[in-house]
Amino acid sequence: MSIKAFHDRRRLVAAVAAAAVLSAAMTLAAPTAKSAAGRSVEERIQALQSDRQIRELLEEYGHRFDTLDLAGYSHLFSAKGTWNGNFGGSYVTATGPAEVLAMMMRVLGKPQYDARKVAGFHLMTNFLIRVEGDHATSFSRWTYFIRDKDNDLTPSLAGHYEDKLIREQGQWKFLERRVFKDIPND
Amino acid sequence: MTSSVKSRKWIVYAAVLGIAVVASSALLGLRAQAATGGKSSLEERLQKLEDEQAIRNLLVEYGHDLDTQDLVGYSKLFAKDGTWKGGIGSAQGPEGILAMLQKAMAKAPPFDPNKVRSFHLLTNFFIVVDGDKATARSKWTFFRRTDDNKLAPSLAGHYDDTFVREDGKWKFKSRVAPHDIPNPTDEK
Numbered sequence: 001m002s003i004k005a006f007h008d009r010r011r012l013v014a015a016v017a018a019a020a021v022l023s024a025a026m027t028l029a030a031p032t033a034k035s036a037a038g039r040s041v042e043e044r045i046q047a048l049q050s051d052r053q054i055r056e057l058l059e060e061y062g063h064r065f066d067t068l069d070l071a072g073y074s075h076l077f078s079a080k081g082t083w084n085g086n087f088g089g090s091y092v093t094a095t096g097p098a099e100v101l102a103m104m105m106r107v108l109g110k111p112q113y114d115a116r117k118v119a120g121f122h123l124m125t126n127f128l129i130r131v132e133g134d135h136a137t138s139f140s141r142w143t144y145f146i147r148d149k150d151n152d153l154t155p156s157l158a159g160h161y162e163d164k165l166i167r168e169q170g171q172w173k174f175l176e177r178r179v180f181k182d183i184p185n186d
Numbered sequence: 187m188t189s190s191v192k193s194r195k196w197i198v199y200a201a202v203l204g205i206a207v208v209a210s211s212a213l214l215g216l217r218a219q220a221a222t223g224g225k226s227s228l229e230e231r232l233q234k235l236e237d238e239q240a241i242r243n244l245l246v247e248y249g250h251d252l253d254t255q256d257l258v259g260y261s262k263l264f265a266k267d268g269t270w271k272g273g274i275g276s277a278q279g280p281e282g283i284l285a286m287l288q289k290a291m292a293k294a295p296p297f298d299p300n301k302v303r304s305f306h307l308l309t310n311f312f313i314v315v316d317g318d319k320a321t322a323r324s325k326w327t328f329f330r331r332t333d334d335n336k337l338a339p340s341l342a343g344h345y346d347d348t349f350v351r352e353d354g355k356w357k358f359k360s361r362v363a364p365h366d367i368p369n370p371t372d373e374k
Contacts, residue, residue: 041228041229041232044232044236045232048232048235048236048239051239123307125307125308125309126246126249126250126306126307126308127246128243128246128247128250129243139250141305141307143307143329143337155329155337155338155339156337157337158305158329158337180299182299182302182305183302183303183305183329183330183331183335183336183337184331184335184336184337185300185301185302185331185335186300
């Protein structure tokens with residue numbers, strides 16, 4: 001191979017390498033391209049995932065309540081998260097998992113869940129969630145059904161929640177839950 | 187090497203670079219399509235998920251505005267030529283729908299959050315998005331407070347909806363709200 005041909009080949013290799021780097025950069029950069037609304041694909045997917053995780057949090061709250069997993073229930077709250085509402089005959093504000101757990105045990109005692117003798121459950125519906133990065137707000141409805149003294153399924157209480165939520169270490173938690181009972185009226 | 191041979195070489199390099207750029211652009215498209223079996227791009231799939239979420243919120247917002255008697259907010263959930271048809275009649279456009287509701291609820295006392303009389307449970311959402319249009323069906327169960335202050339299921343039915351994206355926001359194009367139980371035929 002002549003020296004000229006060697007240099008020509010080097011130039012060709014350099015051009016191909018440059019093209020490969022450019023095409024790789026374009027391919028990798030594409031998913032983070034900003035949309036017309038100014039949000040990246042990553043941000044939009046995160047918002048959808050956050051919405052899904054908050055829905056699960058709202059339902060998990062009901063599940064842990066209904067199965068009397070009170071410790072698990074209390075850990076759905078952020079360290080500074082508050083539970084606010086009428087419970088056990090008076091208006092209560094409990095802050096953080098330890099206070100929320102203490103409040104539940106004060107009103108409910110230390111009940112044991114028996115899957116064959118379910119006393120009641122919460123239907124969680126009408127989720128209206130607004131996500132703003134690591135913060136969110138939500139409205140939702142709860143309808144509480146009980147097994148009455150004749151062993152019949154009976155709607156008993158209904159209300160709604162107004163929540164503020166926060167994402168901590170990748171997990172959505174309650175920052176403020178305000179619990180409203182709508183029917184029966186007090 | 188003559189200068190014409192040199193410039194030919196550079197034309198070859200430029201051509202290689204150009205081909206690589208075009209190929210990478212094509213690959214980008216192929217990559218997005220490959221994941222969906224050639225159905226739609228990543229952007230289209232993401233948009234569809236966002237649209238479903240926005241429509242789910244619209245379905246719930248409707249119930250929220252109705253239950254809190256925010257009739258103006260409720261009427262604005264409809265497209266300019268959007269229609270509503272159900273137990274209290276039918277109407278078209280936000281103004282027409284607002285007038286229909288104001289007439290139907292003229293005798294109802296104003297909403298009092300401490301004296302809630304009723305609410306809609308909204309469930310069973312089935313949403314199909316197709317570009318700037320969509321359809322959905324869902325169920326509504328209406329609970330009320332009885333005269334002796336008890337919670338009672340009162341009426342149940344479903345919604346058949348079509349939607350349109352208007353100025354970037356999803357709106358009801360048509361909503362039909364039939365009663366299922368009690369049966370309309372049994373109503374006195």
